[in-house]
Amino acid sequence: MGAPLDLFAAASAEGAWTVSEVTRRARAVVEAGLPPLWVRGEVTGFKAWRSGHWYFSLRDKIAQIRCVMFRNDNRGLPGPPADGTQVFAFARPTIYDEKGEFHLTVRELLSTEQGGLWKLAFEKARAALFKDGLLDPARKRRLPPFPRRIAVVTSPDGAALRDIHAVVTRRWPIAELVVVPAKVQGEGAEASVCAALARVARVEADVAIVGRGGGAAEDLWAFNSERVARALAAVPVPVISAVGHETDVTLCDLVADLRAPTPSAAAEAATPDRVEVLGHVAHLAQRLARGLTQRSQRAVDRLDRTADRLTGAIQFRLERSRALLAAHGARLDALSPLRILARGYAVARDADGRVLKRVAQLPEGREFQLRVTDGEVAARVQPTVPPLHVVERGSGGEARSGGEAGGEA
């Protein structure tokens, strides 16, 4: 039973390699023999992983090689290559230990079809624009919320203009569309778009859309021209670009204040929705009315309060006056000579109305008026009779009455 074990032990001791050792050695040989190089081939079986790494194969008519392009290397590219794209890849051949697989670690990828050269030009232009600060996010301007005039730089008979027209008609027909015609593809497109962009400044628009409709096959070359990008950056109002498609970001997209995926989306971004604005205006109307009502209610309340205070103050005054009047009346009444007469006193006065207060004013025989409580009587001072000599009944009473009158007056 120990023999097979020995056999294996012996074989191992004689130098059988482990799998890892083989792949490691193979990797060393490949990497030493094949330094990083440019490979030309067709992309096939492309797959982008969530990690951002790309996996695909490069092939020609006879052979194919597995390739990986890591995220750090591919994120500078405008987009993933479609299967079937002819490319130049700058790659390092190696062995992937875990699968024992020969593959290329791709560091750079260029399309061989027009785009290959184009990409170099693109990168150079982008660097130049970046250096001049034209790609600075702080440069991006805010779109006007209620545009009066929208300039549209596009082909006058293209789908882009039709789409923009439809959206603006639906959302914000208050605005005016000014079409600035341009040839957006083919010969002369670059100069035509530049000239149209320059003209936008003269139409006094609030916002501009640079649009290009149509399929993915159309070439974007004009919108990747550095000259056009600079002309776009020079437009004095915010510009929305609607020229690229989903994967290709053009230089114009980078310079524009907003990049829209389609001309319709650009028109949506450029305009408010009239229905929403009408709603807002209706709301403002309500608030305006309510604001005034509240303000006038406050005024009415204040007026009411003031009136209350006024009435209160006047009433208080009135009552005080009434009380004062009553008090004065009582005092006046108490002081009235009529009251004194009522108590039984009488006033003696001469014919001129002078009050006769002293005995000297009342000589014998003097006639005077005597005022008693209910009227006047005429009176005369009787001759003085010695009281001891003539004591007559009745006359004594008379004398006493006269004396009384004289004494009291």
Next chain:
Amino acid sequence: MDFGKQLERLEEIVRRLEAEDLDLDAALKLFEEGVERLRAAREQLAEAELKVKKALKVEGADR
């Protein structure tokens, strides 16, 4: 007047009317202005026909 400015002024009027303790006369004046701006804004919004103008000819189209 530009619609955006119209609306901005209207919003300001409403805010002042709601927030500030204006004297009644000033409040009434503001309200009157607000009504006028409302009318103008609604009139502008009622415009239904999109105007399209073409700026000159296609540059370089026939090259």
